[in-house]
Amino acid sequence: MKTKTPICDFAKQYAERKYARFHMPGHKGRALLGSEPYDITEITGADSLYEARGIIAESERNAAALYGTGATFYSAEGSSQCIRAMLYLSSLVAANKGCKPLIAATRNAHKVFALTAALLDMDVIWLNGDVRASLCECSLSPERLDEALAELKRLPDAVFITSPDYLGNIADVKGLAETAHRYGCLLICDNAHGAYLKFLDDKCHPMDVGADMCCDSAHKTLPCLTGGAYLHIGKNAPQRLKDNAADALAMFGSTSPSYLILQSLDKVNGMLIDGYAAKIKQTAERVKRLKNELTEYGYTLVGSEPLKITVNAKRYGYDGRELAKILADGNVIAEYFDADFTVLMVSAENDESDLNALERALKDLPKKPPLKQPSFDVNPACAMTMKQALTADAETVDVTKALGRVLACPTVSCPPAVPVLYGGELINEQAVETFLYYGITEVKVVK
Ligand SMILES: Cc1ncc(COP(=O)(O)O)c(C=O)c1O
Structure with a gap:
């Protein structure tokens, strides 16, 4: 049946x-x-x-x-x-x-x-x-x-x-x-x-x-x-x-x-x-209203995904990690944060009190002068295939000593699990800067 x-x-x-x-x-x-x-x-x-x-x-x-x-x-x-x-x-x-x-x-x-x-x-x-x-x-x-x-x-x-x-x-x-x-x-x-x-x-x-x-x-x-x-x-x-x-x-x-x-x-x-889709749509509508409120309040939000609220923290004068910490102190836990962004994921299971808590916590923060944001253009050369790099003899070295070496396998934690470089690529100056910017201090390189 x-x-x-x-x-x-x-x-x-x-x-x-x-x-x-x-x-x-x-x-x-x-x-x-x-x-x-x-x-x-x-x-x-x-x-x-x-x-x-x-x-x-x-x-x-x-x-x-x-x-x-x-x-x-x-x-x-x-x-x-x-x-x-x-x-x-x-x-x-x-x-x-x-x-x-x-x-x-x-x-x-x-x-x-x-x-x-x-x-x-x-x-x-x-x-x-x-x-x-x-x-x-x-x-x-x-x-x-x-x-x-x-x-x-x-x-x-x-x-x-x-x-x-x-x-x-x-x-x-x-x-x-x-x-x-x-x-x-x-x-x-x-x-x-x-x-x-x-x-x-x-x-x-x-x-x-x-x-x-x-x-x-x-x-x-x-x-x-x-x-x-x-x-x-x-x-x-x-x-x-x-x-x-x-x-x-x-x-x-x-x-x-x-x-x-x-x-x-x-x-x-x-x-x-049984109709849960209606609840998802209602939540998306509610999040749209909240995003409009936050934008009017002075926040810069990025992305068009209806159930994600990504705050460009630096535009509001905060480091994204600092913003996430302030939110956590107010009982609001973000999904992901780095120096630039704080990402809040909403689902239809978040109730009105969750969304109100988020809104209050964000609106309690005074806006400060924006902080400088970098852009990323790593553009590496490739020295070997990913398989060759992954199976080669490798060692872990300090990022500051990795210039000119070949990355063995992507070093990145989850979230967001998006690598700076992929295996087999040569570590150039921009890559070193980017690793350090994202708090990655050690990399696995081909011997
Ligand atoms: C873009 C993206 N793809 C794939 C994955 C892996 O998904 P899962 O955790 O369901 O294995 C993640 C996990 O964070 C992700 O962010």
């Missing part, structure tokens, strides 16, 4: 029967933290994530219908796992042509992209947008992509973009997809921050505007447990992507995916089927 939440229903019934569990996990359903009764494994009837034919397949079909995709697959290990799978799927296109995989990517790609490209020995062409006010952004326009692709001797198998980025900038995914397709390339979008975009009136989710594949971290913006994510394949994407997606995810995932996370993804479907 079809239900809105087949995985949750199964786990609930199983928990209620209080079976003697002679299977994993070792807690046997005893409520130690509280959720253990529902934490099951691939027992009869529970289906199996990467060979889904039963309740998981049904739940994934529910998600595919909600997102209007050709197919949707669950990840219990975040968008990170989906990015690895998408790169593997892209490399199948190259294998078809008998070539080494080649991918073009914007320079704000998450470090998982770089590490996976290295492991799969993919060649990467870096795409640059305008001069960047932050490592997190890379405003690539369709025209700039067109120019970049037109100059290439060999076209990449895919173009990989990050939209929204950590600051809430949304790219022209439609224009970028059309451009990539004109050159016969796939358009892959890291939409880790944009699962909720599907449920707004303005259709800007990558699956609505022509991306072939995208990943959404459900856990970042929907009421889902950490780790829950979707790998979406577009309706018009090559069939081969859909046929190989589950195997691709399996290649990079645990053989014991968390059923709690799968239930959480399943529960979100049920909520969306």
